Amino acid sequence: MLKAKVLLVGPRESGKSVLANFVSESIEGIGSYSPTQGVRILEYENPNLNGSSKGAGCRFELWDCSGDQKFETCWPALMKDSHGVIIIFNPELPSHLKEIEMWYSCFVQQQPLLDSQCLLVAHHKPGSAEDTENLPLAYPLTKLKLIHSNLEDDPEDVRMEFMKYFRSIVTSINESREREEMSILS
Numbered sequence: 001m002l003k004a005k006v007l008l009v010g011p012r013e014s015g016k017s018v019l020a021n022f023v024s025e026s027i028e029g030i031g032s033y034s035p036t037q038g039v040r041i042l043e044y045e046n047p048n049l050n051g052s053s054k055g056a057g058c059r060f061e062l063w064d065c066s067g068d069q070k071f072e073t074c075w076p077a078l079m080k081d082s083h084g085v086i087i088i089f090n091p092e093l094p095s096h097l098k099e100i101e102m103w104y105s106c107f108v109q110q111q112p113l114l115d116s117q118c119l120l121v122a123h124h125k126p127g128s129a130e131d132t133e134n135l136p137l138a139y140p141l142t143k144l145k146l147i148h149s150n151l152e153d154d155p156e157d158v159r160m161e162f163m164k165y166f167r168s169i170v171t172s173i174n175e176s177r178e179r180e181e182m183s184i185l186s
Contacts, residue, residue, distance in 0.1 A: 002058040010088040012067035015123035020064040040064040091122040124150040
């Protein structure tokens with residue numbers, strides 16, 4: 001079975017743990033807000049995502065990373081061997097719009113990751129207004145796929161968007177393996 005490591009990063013209290021729990025179908029930590037200390041790793045298996053005939057499915061490690069910058073010294077270790085990055089933010093907080101530029105710079109630009117391996121998620125908390133369609137994103141962020149998540153109104157749409165993203169990560173891993181195999185053969 002294919003294995004993929006995906007980091008969930010972003011500012012504090014943006015909803016990373018909520019989305020990690022939702023996607024992995026975990027009930028761990030549901031309830032009141034409790035800041036993640038360092039990192040929390042959830043495993044999620046999807047037998048239907050592997051597009052090639054090699055192996056069946058994919059096991060994802062979702063690394064739910066703390067949004068607290070006091071853990072910055074740990075970031076290089078968290079980034080090691082990651083296949084994708086999901087940057088999650090609260091679109092109603094102007095500080096988050098500025099802060100996600102730093103998360104992109106640290107977690108995407110400083111690794112050998114392509115923009116296609118990154119997903120930007122504007123996470124709408126329950127009861128929030130959703131008039132944030134035209135977000136004033138800085139240039140490098142405008143190149144990324146942006147989805148809006150609202151687990152109250154459209155949980156299945158959110159799940160489908162995550163599955164599309166995970167499918168693209170599996171494709172990227174398979175293509176990388178094929179290139180590596182071809183370079184060994186030639």
